[in-house]
């Protein structure tokens with residue numbers, strides 16, 4: 138079988154590695170001169186910055202991505218150390234920002250700021266919801282109804298802002314509880330040694346070793362169909378024939394490339410669904426320092442910041458991601474749909490947060506990156522993803538525009554690829 142993959146992001150490379158390992162011919166087309174999409178490194182002033190991800194694998198060495206990498210034979214080391222996450226709160230109870238000092242709580246102690254009655258309720262809901270996961274409304278609405286306290290909104294906005302680049306009011310409660318269940322199941326985050334590029338390079342190596350081809354600077358401009366099924370693609374004016382096409386560019390962009398119009402009701406419904414999809418947006422600020430700003434390899438959640446949701450310092454896990462004697466710290470903040478037109482203001486607020494969070498510490502701002510529209514944090518915001526299939530026979534969509542349920546970021550990408558491979562190979 139001949140498979141064409143559009144896009145060399147993580148989803149495209151995982152699919153191509155899996156298919157090529159199963160003995161199929163694969164050909165990957167990437168529009169950029171580099172491989173890896175939003176999951177590779179860019180060297181800047183000796184630092185290994187990234188095109189997207191903060192060099193973090195949400196479930197570390199035991200999650201769905203690690204399982205799939207192991208399955209295709211990718212030699213990558215993902216390290217996970219304790220603490221996996223820490224929450225920064227103001228030093229004095231009642232303060233609502235970090236201006237007058239702060240203290241850090243281990244993530245497992247997130248219940249402490251709740252009132253006694255809410256801690257009792259929480260203990261009940263932790264057990265009850267595992268058997269009876271809620272299904273209606275957003276996570277924020279669920280909190281308002283069941284554990285109403287300012288802290289429940291702050292900690293959930295910070296966690297989902299960091300993990301999904303969404304406010305908790307934009308996360309469907311069903312997806313939120315799937316994510317919580319996966320945290321129990323697979324554990325917390327880890328860092329791949331060598332950063333994102335170590336993973337995407339390992340996958341590219343496997344594809345090539347299995348005889349696959351990866352074209353760079355090769356944009357796909359058309360998906361060719363015939364009688365409701367796949368015929369191939371057009372790239373750089375040339376037609377390439379294949380039995381199946383896997384698109385790593387999200388459902389909406391895939392629809393834009395289709396040569397056929399909405400002939401059937403099924404196709405019209407699909408196109409309408411893709412129009413409803415909303416990407417999630419965000420801002421990443423990369424800092425350099427001589428001394429550690431955080432001092433551990435886990436995530437620092439910042440529920441009392443105005444914009445920043447969380448920060449990591451990956452050099453505590455892999456010093457090679459920065460020049461000798463330097464640290465690389467990255468903050469993430471979600472940008473709500475209505476604020477995308479005011480990115481400069483959002484960035485300014487993020488920078489001011491960092492001044493409060495790291496008051497008295499020396500650091501340099503290395504790079505500020507913003508992500509929206511065609512280069513977003515997620516092509517469809519978590520919990521709203523469509524499936525990996527399309528109405529066109531043998532046309533599939535993978536990547537963060539079609540994540541598996543409960544999969545945070547690249548874990549969702551891996552779950553979606555696993556599901557797609559089941560449909561194709563079994």
Ligand code: FAD
Nearest residue numbers: 144146147148168174175189190191357514536537546547
């Ligand atoms: P992409 O990486 O976007 O790959 C798609 C590729 O297709 C691109 O290379 C693009 O150039 C190419 N392409 C597009 N159109 C065409 C065409 N017509 N022809 C040919 N090629 C085409 N995830 C984590 O797990 N941990 C994190 O710490 C994390 N942090 C993040 C922080 C930020 C700021 C951002 C933006 C993302 C973060 N993510 C994180 C998410 C993660 O980076 C993405 O989910 C993942 O990289 C998406 O991979 P993909 O395969 O879906 O798509």
